[in-house]
Ligand code: SF4
């Protein structure tokens with residue numbers, strides 16, 4: 001029995017914590033487990049991957065390192081689905097399970113995979129309901145625990161407690177998170193997962209010396225980050241009411257992304273790149289901005 | 299050198315040299331400061347950076363900047379700036395490039411590189427009188443690697459390496475290193491503190507600094523949503539509160555002579571600034587640490603008492 005879980009999300013969404021909640025819960029259930037994240041620099045919004053391996057005595061966690069052939073994928077952010085660099089479904093086993101955190105019905109989401117089971121749930125909505133904030137880690141961990149089909153509620157509860165206490169969440173906040181975990185746990189049904197393929201031992205790659213003029217990266221196409229659409233980072237979308245606006249320009253100066261420009265009719269937001277920080281909303285002196293949740297905006 | 303003169307906020311709506319699509323966190327204060335700084339300096343700039351969040355602006359093959367950029371090792375951005383400055387000077391002297399193609403050399407680093415790891419190379423560059431700008435965006439910790447404390451972390455802050463524990467309930471016990479004073483002790487032509495919440499103040503300081511040849515150094519407070527544990531929308535609000543509570547004085551020093559550009563007549567209680575930040579939450583919950591809050595307040599008041607005595611009535615007016 002082997003469960004190879006890969007979590008994909010963005011920095012700040014708590015996939016590392018989720019992988020640890022799953023690891024803890026499996027541990028309390030009496031399994032061998034291993035959990036760890038990878039990320040470059042830890043910034044909110046940047047893609048993050050975390051892993052949890054679970055096994056029993058028959059094959060005590062046989063591998064280390066990245067999971068290339070998961071049988072369970074937990075996707076914290078639907079917008080990563082079509083990101084060619086992240087490629088979150090890579091290696092997902094036939095008949096494996098894919099969980100997507102989404103406000104939409106899963107059959108409305110194109111994944112390009114009809115050989116896997118797809119489960120969806122609006123974890124942001126549940127988190128707002130139970131915790132009053134958009135916390136994803138607990139929900140993701142709980143959903144993953146249920147999808148393994150191995151973990152009972154008591155072990156998950158203990159796993160959530162242990163992890164959240166460790167990162168300093170206690171008291172009422174902890175209670176709310178446990179309620180959230182329970183709600184997520186009860187809404188999901190597990191299915192049996194296929195055995196993951198173990199990786200072949202890798203060959204060692206030899207890298208030859210190259211002259212520096214070939215290896216120093218140089219970018220000549222300046223200002224080209226615009227093509228990297230950061231609009232999909234948004235949880236909330238700012239909406240400008242031009243009738244109230246006095247064209248003072250304050251939102252333009254404070255927008256960290258520089259996505260607001262002044263046109264003859266007033267400021268205009270480029271939603272392709274707006275990250276939804278809502279500084280414009282907060283700083284506009286005449287409160288000309290409003291915001292809505294991104295799923296509702298779609 | 300010809301450029302436009304900024305006199306009102308509206309003048310700041312012109313050409314922007316930092317394109318969107320960066321990988322920095324939503325609501326990052328550092329990029330607001332960088333964007334304004336770039337607007338004030340104009341487009342003919344070469345940035346020299348040492349490792350920090352801002353480094354990730356440029357991840358091959360992407361850059362948001364319309365200007366040039368060089369990345370150096372963490373301790374040596376000012377040394378890199380020296381190399382570029384010298385190269386430009388030599389090229390101009392030998393008439394290999396015309397004077398109009400000269401570039402302003404600007405070091406940009408976080409507080410970690412500025413007040414810890416890169417301090418000696420900055421000291422060397424100031425001492426040699428290198429003609430350059432330095433922008434330190436101060437988010438008061440090593441933000442890029444998960445918010446470990448740096449020499450710029452203030453007393454009482456939670457960081458990844460100074461969590462409040464039963465033994466040390468107040469969080470970070472050290473004091474914030476006074477980088478402004480360290481830089482000022484070298485008596486360079488221009489040193490200033492700035493805040494992204496006060497764009498006109500920042501712009502005027504840069505315009506003033508431009509008149510001097512030699513080191514021109516700036517420290518900008520840079521609220522950091524994940525590290526400070528704040529809502530992304532509160533970045534600018536916090537920078538404003540930092541100025542109004544007096545914890546972040548806006549000042550400049552010309553050849554070592556200090557002058558405050560904004561003197562809050564009545565300081566807001568620092569509590570207003572602390573209590574909306576998760577990194578100070580342990581000072582309010584589960585038990586209120588009046589002793590720690592009072593200590594922070596006292597230090598601020600002591601600072602301003604001296605300023606009031608010396609400078610009240612001499613600050614710039616018309617600050618936006
Ligand atoms: S800050 Fe508000 S009033 Fe000013 S330009 Fe922006 S939307 Fe208009």
Ligand code: SF4
Pocket residue numbers: 238254255256257258259260269273274275276277278279280281
């Ligand atoms: S939400 Fe943030 S990124 Fe989007 S337009 Fe407003 S200030 Fe700019």
Ligand code: SF4
Pocket residue numbers: 042043044322323325326327328351352437441442520521522523524525
């Ligand atoms: S960690 Fe802080 S300073 Fe770094 S990019 Fe994020 S908000 Fe900006």
